[in-house]
Every structure is written in C-alpha cells, then in structure tokens.
Amino acid sequence: MEKLQDLGQSELQELLEHPERVESMALESDEIQNIQLEREMALASNRSLAEQNLDIKPRLESLKEALVARYSQLEAIRETYRQHCSQREGMVGQVSPEAFFSRLQTESEKTESESEVSDQPPHQHISN
Numbered sequence: 001m002e003k004l005q006d007l008g009q010s011e012l013q014e015l016l017e018h019p020e021r022v023e024s025m026a027l028e029s030d031e032i033q034n035i036q037l038e039r040e041m042a043l044a045s046n047r048s049l050a051e052q053n054l055d056i057k058p059r060l061e062s063l064k065e066a067l068v069a070r071y072s073q074l075e076a077i078r079e080t081y082r083q084h085c086s087q088r089e090g091m092v093g094q095v096s097p098e099a100f101f102s103r104l105q106t107e108s109e110k111t112e113s114e115s116e117v118s119d120q121p122p123h124q125h126i127s128n
Contacts, residue, residue, distance in 0.1 A: 007015070015022050026032055 015025075
C-alpha cells in the first residue's frame with residue numbers, strides 16, 4: 001500500500017479530488033487492519049464470555065435462592081437465641097447465689113429439725 005509521504009504532488013492533488021480513494025487507502029492501512037482485527041477478536045471474546053455467563057446464570061440464581069433461604073433460617077435461629085438469652089437473664093436476675101445459699105440453709109435446718117423430732121421416742125400418755 002502506498003504511503004502519503006511517498007506520493008507526488010499530482011497524486012496528492014488527485015486524492016484531494018477523490019475523497020473515497022483516501023478512505024479506501026485508510027481502510028487498507030496496516031494500522032487500521034490491526035485495529036479492525038483486535039476489534040473483531042474483542043467482540044468474539046465478549047460474545048464468548050456472555051454465553052458463558054448465560055450458561056451459569058440458572059445455577060447462580062439457584063444458589064442465590066438457597067443463600068436467601070439460609071439467611072432467613074439464620075435470622076430465625078438468631079431470634080430464638082436472643083429470646084433464650086433474655087429468658088435466662090430473667091431467671092438469673094430472680095435467683096442470686098446468695099438467695100440459693102439462704103434457701104439451702106433454711107431447707108437444711110428444716111430437715112435437721114424434722115430429723116431430730118423423728119429420732120425422739122414417742123411420748124407415752126399416762127392415764128390414771
């Protein structure tokens with residue numbers, strides 16, 4: 001292909017009079033050919049990637065639905081856990097270690113007292 005710098009004045013004048021020939025020269029240049037080839041390769045690559053994406057789309061949608069379901073389960077479990085923690089805090093707040101100890105002492109004394117009463121011999125009634 002001819003380069004503009006290699007053309008004479010008459011040939012350049014002819015190009016000015018025939019713009020379609022300039023366009024033809026530009027389209028035939030190595031740079032434009034390489035750019036066009038790169039463009040076609042990029043389009044083919046993009047098309048291939050788009051097809052791959054479409055192929056995996058159903059699986060991704062299915063996995064997304066499974067993730068949403070698992071997240072809902074997690075939220076339900078988290079709420080149950082919060083309720084149990086709240087109940088436990090309520091129970092712990094009602095019964096302190098000191099209260100347990102006091103109750104244990106009271107019950108122990110009561111048991112000892114009952115045990116002493118049952119160990120004594122029965123009273124005999126004397127009748128005249």
